[in-house]
Amino acid sequence: MIYTLNFSKILKYFFMNSSNMIKYRFIVLIFLFISLQCAADSPLTSISFWGISNNYIVQQTGCLEGEKRLNNKTFNFLVNPEIAVFHKIALVNALGWELDRSTSSNSKVFLEMLKTRTLNLLNNHVIDDTDKVYNYKSKAQFNNNNMSKKRVYSPGYKEVISTYADLTGSSSRDISLIYLYLAAMDNYWDVSLIHKEFNTIAHKYTSGANKVVEPDTEESFNLVKMLVSTQYSLIEKGITQDVWEQFNLYLNKVDESNVFINRILNILNDYLSNYKLRK
Numbered sequence: 547m548i549y550t551l552n553f554s555k556i557l558k559y560f561f562m563n564s565s566n567m568i569k570y571r572f573i574v575l576i577f578l579f580i581s582l583q584c585a586a587d588s589p590l591t592s593i594s595f596w597g598i599s600n601n602y603i604v605q606q607t608g609c610l611e612g613e614k615r616l617n618n619k620t621f622n623f624l625v626n627p628e629i630a631v632f633h634k635i636a637l638v639n640a641l642g643w644e645l646d647r648s649t650s651s652n653s654k655v656f657l658e659m660l661k662t663r664t665l666n667l668l669n670n671h672v673i674d675d676t677d678k679v680y681n682y683k684s685k686a687q688f689n690n691n692n693m694s695k696k697r698v699y700s701p702g703y704k705e706v707i708s709t710y711a712d713l714t715g716s717s718s719r720d721i722s723l724i725y726l727y728l729a730a731m732d733n734y735w736d737v738s739l740i741h742k743e744f745n746t747i748a749h750k751y752t753s754g755a756n757k758v759v760e761p762d763t764e765e766s767f768n769l770v771k772m773l774v775s776t777q778y779s780l781i782e783k784g785i786t787q788d789v790w791e792q793f794n795l796y797l798n799k800v801d802e803s804n805v806f807i808n809r810i811l812n813i814l815n816d817y818l819s820n821y822k823l824r825k
Contacts, residue, residue, distance in 0.1 A: 588734055588777050588780060589773060589776040589777050589780060589789065589817065589818060590730060590731065590734045590737065590773050590774060590776070590777035591642065591643050591731060591734050592817060593773065593813060593814060593817050593818075594608075594639060594813070595636065595639055595810045595813050596608040596636045596637070596639040596640035598636065598806055598809050598810060598813075599632070599633050599636035599637075599640075599806070601629075601633045601636070601637075603619070603620065603623050603637065604633055604636045604637045604640050605640075607620065607637060607640040607641060608639075608640035613644045614640070614641045614642060614644075615652065615655070616641065616652040616655045616656055616659075616728075618659075620637060620641070621655075621656065621659050623637060624637060624638075624656070624721075624724050625660070625663075625710075625714075625716060625721060627714075627715070627716050627717065627720075630762055631717075631720045631723065631724075631760075631762050631763050631766045632762060632765075632766055632804075632806045632807075634720065634724055634766075635723070635724070635727055635766050635769070635770055636806075638724060638727045638728055638731065641728075641731070642731065643731045643732065643734060651728075651729075651732035651733075652728050652731070652732055653725060653728035653729035653731075653732045654700070654732075656724070656725055656728055657700060657703055657706055657725060660706050660707065660710050660721070661706050663710060664706065664709050664710045664713060667710075667713045667714070668713070701739075703722070703725050703726075704722065707721045707722050707725065717760075717763065719750065719751060719759065719763050719767075720763055720766075722747070723751075723763070723766060723767050723770060726740055726743060726744065726770070726774075727770045730770075730773075730774050730777070734777060735781070736781070737774050737777050737778050737781070738778065738781075738782075740774055741774050741775065741777075741778040744770075744771045744774055744775070745771075748767075748771065751763065751764055751767040751768075752764060761801065761804070762804070765800075765801060765804050765807050768796060768799050768800070769796070769807065769810065771796075772792060772793060772795070772796035772814075775792040775795075775796075776789050776792045776793060776818065779791075779792050780821075785821060786821070787821060787822065787823060788821075789818065789821035790818055790819070790821040790822045790823075793814060793815075793818045797811075
């Protein structure tokens with residue numbers, strides 16, 4: 547996804563609405579992109595792979611113009627256990643990012659919708675195995691849990707997702723991956739917290755540590771983690787070969803038998819090779 551950056555609008559918006567640290571990181575990012583002599587955003591947001599998905603909703607979303615907001619249709623798609631996780635991350639990629647949101651970010655909407663869906667389940671169904679539900683927390687306690695009021699990324703996401711997964715039999719790993727990817731896209735100028743979270747939970751997504759992880763989940767996790775890692779490296783270290791090295795580390799984990807992942811490799815290489823051999 548390529549955008550022409552309106553620097554005056556960007557600077558005005560961020561100086562009015564951002565903390566000093568976010569202002570600093572974003573200004574650094576702007577100058578990095580100027581020095582790279584491109585109008586693209588970043589590895590995280592500029593690498594577009596949704597077109598590889600043959601799913602109608604992904605294609606429809608990717609072809610929309612303007613701001614793309616999460617709605618009931620796309621939310622249901624993202625939590626549908628019958629849909630392969632690759633198509634779900636492709637949908638997040640298709641939703642993309644927007645700079646000046648006057649409403650809640652997609653990641654926050656996603657988490658709030660999960661919470662609402664979970665409350666409906668708790669209110670309308672008898673739960674036999676209460677051990678699985680919030681460690682005996684009552685519905686009132688669940689409803690009063692305060693998620694982060696920040697614009698993106700709530701550290702309390704695990705609690706909401708694990709409860710929803712327990713009640714529906716869904717994969718908490720897949721839903722967590724979707725949430726973190728949404729949060730990264732919503733806050734691409736500072737992915738430090740999300741980068742840290744990806745590294746913290748990585749062992750839960752690797753087949754070596756946990757044999758019950760589905761191959762599609764592991765491969766999708768490694769792909770999104772790499773995108774976040776390249777973005778983090780760019781912001782923290784600048785335009786250096788370390789961005790390319792993050793891609794190299796990912797290549798060591800790639801299973802090229804996965805048709806979708808294999809088709810993405812050329813897209814990744816074309817973009818990230820801009821950072822190859824840079825000092």
